[in-house]
Amino acid sequence: MSIQDDHSRFKDIIKGRIKENFKKHIVNEEMIGKREKEFVKIPIPRIKIPKFMYGPKESGGVGQGDAKDGEPVSGKPGDGSRAGEAGSESADHAIEVEVSIDELAEMLGEELELPRIEPKSGAKINSKKHNYSGISTEGPQSLRHFKRTYKQAITREIISGNYVSGKTFAIPIKKDQRYRSQKIIKEPQARAVVIYMMDVSGSMGQEQKDIVRLESFWINAWLKKNYKGLETRFIIHDSKAKEVDEETFFKVSEAGGTLISAAYQKAYEIIQADYAADQWNTYLFHFSDGDNWSSDDTKLCLKIIEEKFIQRINLFCYGQVESKYGSGQFIKDLEAQCKHEEKIIRSQIKNKEDIPNSIKKFLGKGR
Amino acid sequence: MSSLPSELVEQQKVIQKLAKARGLDFYDTVFEMVNYKQMNQIAAYGGFPVRYPHWRFGMEYEKLSKGYEYGLSKIYELVINNDPCYAYLLEGNSLLDQKLVMAHVYGHCDFFKNNFWFSKTDRKMMDNTANNSTRIRRYVERFGYDTVENFIDACLSLENLIDRHSPYQGKIKSKEPNSEPPPENTIKPSYKIKPYLASYIKAMGLKHKLDPDLESAEPLKPDLPPEKDVLLFLLQNAPLEDWQQDVLSIIRSESYYFAPQGMTKIMNEGWASYWHSRMMTEEICTSSEIIQFADVHSGTMAMSPMGFNPYKVGIELFRNVEQRWDRGQHGREWESCTDEAAKKAWNTNAKKGQEKIFEVRKHMNDVIFIDEFLTEDFCVKNKMFVYKYDQNTNQFVVDAKNFKAIKASFLFQLTNFGQPTISVVDSNFENRGELLLSHTYEGVDLQPDYMQETLSHIYKIWSRPVNLATVLDGTPNLVRYNGEKFGFIQIGEQEKAEEK
Numbered sequence: 001m002s003i004q005d006d007h008s009r010f011k012d013i014i015k016g017r018i019k020e021n022f023k024k025h026i027v028n029e030e031m032i033g034k035r036e037k038e039f040v041k042i043p044i045p046r047i048k049i050p051k052f053m054y055g056p057k058e059s060g061g062v063g064q065g066d067a068k069d070g071e072p073v074s075g076k077p078g079d080g081s082r083a084g085e086a087g088s089e090s091a092d093h094a095i096e097v098e099v100s101i102d103e104l105a106e107m108l109g110e111e112l113e114l115p116r117i118e119p120k121s122g123a124k125i126n127s128k129k130h131n132y133s134g135i136s137t138e139g140p141q142s143l144r145h146f147k148r149t150y151k152q153a154i155t156r157e158i159i160s161g162n163y164v165s166g167k168t169f170a171i172p173i174k175k176d177q178r179y180r181s182q183k184i185i186k187e188p189q190a191r192a193v194v195i196y197m198m199d200v201s202g203s204m205g206q207e208q209k210d211i212v213r214l215e216s217f218w219i220n221a222w223l224k225k226n227y228k229g230l231e232t233r234f235i236i237h238d239s240k241a242k243e244v245d246e247e248t249f250f251k252v253s254e255a256g257g258t259l260i261s262a263a264y265q266k267a268y269e270i271i272q273a274d275y276a277a278d279q280w281n282t283y284l285f286h287f288s289d290g291d292n293w294s295s296d297d298t299k300l301c302l303k304i305i306e307e308k309f310i311q312r313i314n315l316f317c318y319g320q321v322e323s324k325y326g327s328g329q330f331i332k333d334l335e336a337q338c339k340h341e342e343k344i345i346r347s348q349i350k351n352k353e354d355i356p357n358s359i360k361k362f363l364g365k366g367r
Numbered sequence: 368m369s370s371l372p373s374e375l376v377e378q379q380k381v382i383q384k385l386a387k388a389r390g391l392d393f394y395d396t397v398f399e400m401v402n403y404k405q406m407n408q409i410a411a412y413g414g415f416p417v418r419y420p421h422w423r424f425g426m427e428y429e430k431l432s433k434g435y436e437y438g439l440s441k442i443y444e445l446v447i448n449n450d451p452c453y454a455y456l457l458e459g460n461s462l463l464d465q466k467l468v469m470a471h472v473y474g475h476c477d478f479f480k481n482n483f484w485f486s487k488t489d490r491k492m493m494d495n496t497a498n499n500s501t502r503i504r505r506y507v508e509r510f511g512y513d514t515v516e517n518f519i520d521a522c523l524s525l526e527n528l529i530d531r532h533s534p535y536q537g538k539i540k541s542k543e544p545n546s547e548p549p550p551e552n553t554i555k556p557s558y559k560i561k562p563y564l565a566s567y568i569k570a571m572g573l574k575h576k577l578d579p580d581l582e583s584a585e586p587l588k589p590d591l592p593p594e595k596d597v598l599l600f601l602l603q604n605a606p607l608e609d610w611q612q613d614v615l616s617i618i619r620s621e622s623y624y625f626a627p628q629g630m631t632k633i634m635n636e637g638w639a640s641y642w643h644s645r646m647m648t649e650e651i652c653t654s655s656e657i658i659q660f661a662d663v664h665s666g667t668m669a670m671s672p673m674g675f676n677p678y679k680v681g682i683e684l685f686r687n688v689e690q691r692w693d694r695g696q697h698g699r700e701w702e703s704c705t706d707e708a709a710k711k712a713w714n715t716n717a718k719k720g721q722e723k724i725f726e727v728r729k730h731m732n733d734v735i736f737i738d739e740f741l742t743e744d745f746c747v748k749n750k751m752f753v754y755k756y757d758q759n760t761n762q763f764v765v766d767a768k769n770f771k772a773i774k775a776s777f778l779f780q781l782t783n784f785g786q787p788t789i790s791v792v793d794s795n796f797e798n799r800g801e802l803l804l805s806h807t808y809e810g811v812d813l814q815p816d817y818m819q820e821t822l823s824h825i826y827k828i829w830s831r832p833v834n835l836a837t838v839l840d841g842t843p844n845l846v847r848y849n850g851e852k853f854g855f856i857q858i859g860e861q862e863k864a865e866e867k
Contacts, residue, residue: 002417003408003428009516010425049423049523050820052787054811062777063754063765064670064679072762 010047014097015107017044022111026104027214027352039098105221112360114222132180139179148178192227192281192314194220195270197263199288201238202255208321212287213250215319215355219285222363227281233270237263239293243270260292260330261300268308282313285362289323290330298330302337305344315343317362322350369400371456378466385646386473390725393476394490395451398469402458406442407431409455413625414447415496419503419617420512421519444468448479448628450490463656467663470646474639477728482634484627484732487534492624499617506610517827518611522618524824527786528597529619531626593790593805598622600791605828615828629785630732637681638728640667644682670750673763675777683749684740688727689720734781741777743770779809787813792836802829806837813837822848 018025025042108114135148153170157163163170196216200209224230234249235241238256241263263286271282292298309316320331331346338344345365347358371379379398386393401409411428412418434440443464446454454472456465479485489495507515594600598619602612628635644664652660668679691697695715704710727736746768753776755766766772788807796803802825806813818835825833825848832849836858839846843858 002420003411003424006411006420006422006425007428008425009420010422010429013422047426048817049520050817050824051524051527052789052806052813052821053527053817054785054787055814061673061754061780062675062773063672063752064675064750065672065752066750071765072757072760 013047014044015099015103017047018042018097018099019107019111022107023353023356026108026218027355029210029214039100040104041096042099043096101221102225105218105225108218108222108356108359109225112356112364114360114363115365129185130182131185132182134181134183136179136181137175137177139181143180145178145180149176152176152178191229191231191279192223192283193231193233193271193275194223194283194285195233195235195267196220196249197235197237197241197267197284197286198249199238199258199260199263199286200236200252200254200256201258201289201291203258203289203291203323204321205323206253208289208323209253211321211349211352211355212319214352215349215358216285216287217250218355218359219362222359223283235263235266235270237266241266257293258288258291259297260286260288261297261304264301264304264309268304271312277312284309284313284316285319286317287319287321288330290320290328291323292330295333298333301330302333305334305338310341310343313343315345315362317345317347319347319349319358319362322348371398371400374462375400375456375465375469378462379469382466382469382473382646382651385650386470386477386642389642389646390721391473391477391642393452393473393480394449396472396476397451397453398472399453399455400458401455403435403441404432406445406455406457407435410442410445414445414453415493417497417500419500419519420507421516421523423523444471446472446475447493448485448488448490448624449493452476452479453493461659463652463659464663466651467643467647467660470643470651471639474642475635477642478631478635478638481729482627482631482732483730484535484630488624488627489620496621499621503614503617506614510610515610515614518614519618521824521827522598522615524821525598525601525828526618526622528595528789529599529622529626530595531630533596534623593792595788595790597789597791597804600794601825601828604794606830607828611828627732630734633677633681633684633733634728634731634736635681636678637683637685640678640682641685641724672765673754675751680749684736684745685724685727687742687745688740689724691720692723693718693720695719734778737774737777737781741774746770746773782809787811789835796834799832801832801834804833804835806835808838812839815839818846819848819853822846822853826850 021044132143135145149172150170153172153176154163156173156176157168157170162168198209198212198216204212220232232246234244234246236244236249236252236254237259238254239259239262240256243266244252267284275282292301305316318331318334320328322328331348334344334346342365345362347361349355349358370376375398383396407428409416410431411424418424431440431442435442441457443457443460444454446452452472452475454469454476456468460468479488503515503519598615601607602615602619607615647660647664648657668676668682670676670679694713695701695717696710696713701710701713704713727740731739751773752768753766753772754763756762757764787809789804790807791802792805793803795801804825818837822833822835832847834848835846837844837846839855845856845858847854847856
């Protein structure tokens, strides 16, 4: 049906409208915790072809029904004719569009021009995929391969010597029939693990935690689009670190001091235990206000990064959320130590509006 | 799409015969059975199976499909003014629904064929929309989707700027550059052009080489009467590429085709409802179906506090007219009668009702219909009132129930068929080649954001600054768009400035 073209064009336009205010939409906290296929509602201004017309509020009009003077009437102006009749227009100003998280992540990628992630070489396993590129002598009629069938018929005729070019016809017999058939293709597939670490110490306020959650939610959504078999692990830490499930990670609030090295140590243990270096792409994201307990601990952290992480991982991202209490020293130490290390990315996040930029910084290199 | 099942074919024959017997006169009517997806598509395309590619049809389709999927709305019938008439029935409707729709459709078909305001419409529109679609698709292939879509957007923004009366004043045939070309205004090549090739040859751009008249059309002078057909004016005077001119003329001709449907909404629906109601209750319905019919019928006739229902107002007015002329309740004698009781009981046994409603359906449009037949009794009986927007409470409230206010509001809504009147006044405004449009103010402002966007669309076509004289918040204003920004000059002040 030709309407499909117009319909998909219209949907594209809607997507364009969503993108216009994309940065506003993605910092909406309601998104957190939604699954990829789940839908969220996004309000966009009604799309209409502008014309010279009377404003609906100016005009008023004639209505019908039991009513007293001064009584409010409900509904929309001009809504008198029966519902759904072609061509009847209502005066809506905003419409809500349902978009899946998946699509939003796609838009995020387009909007921030995030590159597709190149899997680490060697880190491959094979997945099987079916493809109709084979040919077989048997099969259902719906998979007949005309060209090959006639080729076969002509070949047979030529071999038998009956064929005179331009004069005789090749008529396929049962033996000539060829059908498309399945072929199993082994496709290399990359696997990836992402470990999110969040500082939940007392100096991280609710606002800071929200920022971390939003940012990690979108990073997660984007990486999930890139890797089919993405695994995620979550670590929270104050002066101790512990692994938690996704739900806890996005909800917990704790208090205490900050020892970043505890988290790094924990992350390293997880990698060592479950993710062999030659099969897994490994991503580490750490969010904190940068207020580490002591400079000794900072040294220990840097040592872990340098000696243990760099060899094993694709990317180590450190996001520092600005907080009222934190000194924010850690990012400076990190910068001093690892300025030239490409695998380590640092980002300062002042407020919610910084989130898209920060994501771009983290994922913009496509590692 | 499929033809009708045999039981419906039988029914169609019966209903057609009944309709003929009652004096309805129509083109052949082709019924087709469609499923809801096809119905939504056809409805989104304004009744046609094919239209040129544009997203607004997709938007309409989305709205209709959502409405259907959520069970909010369902399109029962669709009928196209064409010779033969095409009508669509929705698969899966009950037999009674289908019979009702067929009876209703014959009412519409009779109206299309006989109403004066439809007399100038293209009766081969089914073919022509398909041709238009093919032509525009070809432009899409040549110039790119975005280019053509952009231009269509601009044209559609102006599609209501036509002169709805011009077809009946004999103007349109001689002036319209792209319809079946009248001989004196077009190409005089050495060979004879077959009629079906004419528009193609136009589109090929031969016109410019052969027809200098069009190019050098006189610029509109301030002393000439303003041109209400803004689209025609742009077609003749704007610096357009050949394909753009063709696209604009397609949109204009489709706009003229649809215009009478807007001009006769109340009458058309009223007429069709009047006939389906009579035929169904008097002959078609079996006794077991009559309750179901009443249910469906009353659903269509539902009244709403926000706006009148054209089906309801139309059918009641036709019935009222029939009754009045049956009883001779018209003319000076009746009107000057002040005795309410006598007026009510008035009956001369004239029995002119049928004759009168057929006459009404032949000559009138909604404006005349309402102006002529809306009476105080009728307003009271049909519970009509006027509502307005209350600035203090931010909602619409019932304003008045008196007859004069209702009639005035009704007629205002129908003046120029609900569209503001915009005309071209000057094409060389201030001697700078700027366009000056004028809005004939009738007490209601134009919606400001739309007005600005529309101006920017006209700029795309005119490619010189565009001015619009209108009234904003009670003061006359000249709105100017120069391709970059809008300027607002209060017209009084401008004159003062000139005086200084």
